[in-house]
Amino acid sequence: MAYDYRANCWVNVTNNLERPRAYHGAAFLNGYVYSVGGFDRVEHFNSVRRFDLTTRTWNEVAPMHSRRCYVSVTVLNGFIYIYICGGFNGNECLQTAEYFNPETNQWTMISPMNSRRSGIGVIAYADHVFVGGFDGNNRLRTAEAYNPHSNTWNLVSSMLTPRSNFGIEVIDDRLFAVGGFNGFTTTFNVEYYDALTNEWYEIFSFPVMYGC
Structure with a gap:
């Protein structure tokens, strides 16, 4: 389903010919919604589907180099890149990363991360x-950042709470990590990273009830 906020209604965009998939990545870019990788209880996908919001149709674009689920994607610099970092291929957590350029319909491998990461949070910032996530053994506090100009990954200050499968967003030039799984239980902890200080700061946890 897709929500049209202008019309305040939900639109059915299901393709009944397409096999269902879960644990995929999703990103919006230049009027298209991309569904990347995933799992259907039998197969781990490297395929990528693109939904055209104008025609409300799905089309397949170039597949990734690696099969991945529990994967996160992001868009950088308002350009065509959708970065795929880590994930799970059915056997192991992945260290590899790649990006997609819709203009050339090609995937390109980039330098691997310092750690294997699945249930990963990925976002463009500064x-x-x-990225953060799970290395196959432990939920990680470590975080690292990719520089597309030098094609290198560098460790940044570690998070205060280890976590995977968490929410991640940038608000007011700060990177927020929200909730997730810490290896034992789901967590309510929220923290933010400031690139100017290279430090993480804890903020109030989720309220038990909505309101202030």
Whole structure:
């Protein structure tokens, strides 16, 4: 389903010919919604589907180099890149990363991350791509950032809470990590990263009830 906020209604965009998939990545870019990788209980996908909001149709674009689920994607610099970092291929957590350029319909491998990461949070911030997640053994506090100009990953200050499968967003030039799984239980902890200080700061946890 897709929500049209202008019309305040939900639109059915299901393709009944397409196999269902879960644990995929999703990103919006230049009028298209991309569904990347995923799992259907049998197969781990490297395929990528693109939904055209104008025609309300799905089309397949070039597949990734690696099969991945529990994957996150992001868009950087308002350009065509959708970065795929880490994930799970059915056997192991992945260290590899790649990006997609819709103009050339090609995937390109970039330098691998310093750690294997699945259930990963990925976002573009301060002209870098930031990631966290699960390495197959432990939920990680470590975070690293990719510099697309030098094609290198560098460790940044570690998070205060280890976590995977968490929410991640940039608000007012700060990168927020929200909730997730810490290896034992789901967590309410919220923290933010400031690129100017290279430090994480804890903020109030989720309220038990909505309101102030």
